[in-house]
Amino acid sequence: MQEIFIKRLEALMEENNMSQIELASRIGTTNVTISRYLSSERIPRLEIVTKIAEVFHTSVDYLVGLSDTKETWNEMQEIQNLLSSFGLKNLSKNQMHFIKELLENNKDSLKNEKSSIA
16 A cells, blocks of 8 residues: 555656655655655655645545545546536546546647636
């Protein structure tokens, strides 16, 4: 479980261009402590794992490997509600993944469109 936590934490930090120093500052610890988590020298307390999950808008379950869903429940529920409004209900994981990729690949266009509407 610790290996999964380390891999996922490293990936989230990279995806969000976040340094150990910045993460440490946001969760109220030191970069040395973050370094120790990443090197398996120390295991974070549940309170710290929860703070890390909040910073990256994910779940503790995802961080420790109990779930492969990176998004928080609220975000997934909002996405499902939006899709339902278009008559798209009970989608498979592959279909949800396709829609997520479609949105990610077009997020710059969506942002530009949003700013031109405002």
